[in-house]
């Protein structure tokens with residue numbers, strides 16, 4: 001797979017719930033390696049963005065699987081952790097506002113409220129259960145990716161907030177979008 005296999009809005013599958021993985025077949029192992037390839041290929045095509053996570057639904061495979069970058073501050077490190085059948089078992093307050101983007105929502109960024117911390121339980125690619133407790137940006141990524149497995153895109157959290165939408169400038173900075181003109185009735189975003 002490559003970056004062109006990553007689906008973007010208004011792809012309706014992005015708002016569907018993905019299915020649990022039963023046994024980890026060769027098809028699932030291949031999918032995981034394809035997802036990693038597509039993520040790296042996407043990153044190599046972007047000047048100012050790092051790919052920190054990808055869910056299977058973003059390559060149009062409706063399985064509860066996502067990848068998260070091991071070291072999202074160092075894009076030289078191309079390793080990812082695989083989460084299969086992930087579940088948030090605990091959320092840790094407070095809710096915090098911060099910017100996030102998504103490979104399936106090109107060039108639109110949003111200021112989204114997420115829990116400061118989460119505990120997540122999942123299976124790795126060998127089918128072994130593991131648990132992670134994460135805070136800050138990693139907790140945000142995990143909440144964003146678990147949302148994907150439930151058919152939710154980050155903009156769905158902020159759809160009624162005129163102040164929450166931004167776009168990426170050619171130089172890498174963010175600038176507010178015009179909610180009435182660019183967001184509110186945009187059928188690309190809302191289907």
Ligand SMILES: [Zn+2]
Pocket residue numbers: 101102103104144148
């Ligand atoms: Zn996303």
